[in-house]
Amino acid sequence: DIVLSLHHGPPMYRGLSVEALIIEDAGATELHIGAAAPDSLAMQIAKQFGATVVTASSSRLLQFARYVKGVRDQGGEAVDIKKVIYTSETLQRHQEHYLVDALRAEVVGSTYGSTESGEWAVLVNGVELDGEESASNTSRMFAFDRRLVVAEIISEDGTVLAASTDACLDSMDDRKPPVGEIVLTSLCKWRNPLVRYRTGDIGSLHPL
Numbered sequence: 001d002i003v004l005s006l007h008h009g010p011p012m013y014r015g016l017s018v019e020a021l022i023i024e025d026a027g028a029t030e031l032h033i034g035a036a037a038p039d040s041l042a043m044q045i046a047k048q049f050g051a052t053v054v055t056a057s058s059s060r061l062l063q064f065a066r067y068v069k070g071v072r073d074q075g076g077e078a079v080d081i082k083k084v085i086y087t088s089e090t091l092q093r094h095q096e097h098y099l100v101d102a103l104r105a106e107v108v109g110s111t112y113g114s115t116e117s118g119e120w121a122v123l124v125n126g127v128e129l130d131g132e133e134s135a136s137n138t139s140r141m142f143a144f145d146r147r148l149v150v151a152e153i154i155s156e157d158g159t160v161l162a163a164s165t166d167a168c169l170d171s172m173d174d175r176k177p178p179v180g181e182i183v184l185t186s187l188c189k190w191r192n193p194l195v196r197y198r199t200g201d202i203g204s205l206h207p208l
Contacts, residue, residue, distance in 0.1 A: 001028040001083070004046045006056035006064060008035040018118045019055070019087070019111070028053065035060050039067035046079045054081050054103070057088035062095060065102035080104045087111060090140075112142045116197055117184050120149050124208070143208060152183040152196070153205055162205045177204040 003023050009016045009032065016032075023030045031049060033042060035056065042064060046054070054061065061084060072078040081103040087110060091099075096108050113119035121142035144151065146164050153162040161178035182203045186194035 001026075001053045002049050002051045003028050003030045003053040003055055003085075004042065004051040004081075005030050005032040006035050006037065006042060006054065006060050007032065007087070008057070008060075018113070018115075022111075022119055023055075039064055043068060043071070043079050046081070047077075051079070052081065053083040053085065055085035055087065058086045058091045058095065059089060061086055061099060065099050069102035082106050084108045085110060110140070110142075114199065117149075117186065117194055117199070118189070120144055120184070120186075141206065148186070148188050150185040150187065151205065152185075153178055153180040153203065154183050154198075155180050164205060166205075177206060179204045 005020075005023075007016055007019070020030055020032070031045060031051065033045060045051070054064065056064070068078045068081075082105060084099050084103060084105045084107070086099075086108070091108075091110070099105055099108055107125075109125065110123040111119040112121040112123075121144040124141040124143050144164075149164075151164045152160050154160055155178075161180050179202060182199045182201045184194060184197045184199060
């Protein structure tokens, strides 16, 4: 795959470097042209190099998709993107459907992480946390490898409500899991250890 990256990249933005490494490890080639690149230039480069994937923040992706759809609606030659990877911001269902329609994408995916933790979870498509799909729903199910990271859910006062190391996690019944702040401990970061890092994000733990 050829990946067109429209991510904003300020100096020392470690998160962008981590994503670039993941793309390279996956055997793809990244073309990072930045969020400030005009949509016309982004599409030109995508066509010239045969880009099959585009990645950016949700808002930047929607802006690019609107331009591509406009070119196609006016009879121009647009670019068809097979895969879309959004980061940084949530994406509502109707926005996801718009990306698929405008870019003619086959897959819309996402990764979850941060500069401190790196990318540690991937979107699980086709799974609804509330049991049904709604246009305004921004909740998503992400999967992660418990051999690489320990995830905890804590309350406002710091009490641990659930942890990925809990033996009962795989045998949960229909009870709704507790919701709280996500706290991470990396089991594979040696140069910059991450121990019980408070992400500030809200979530819950579910068995797959």
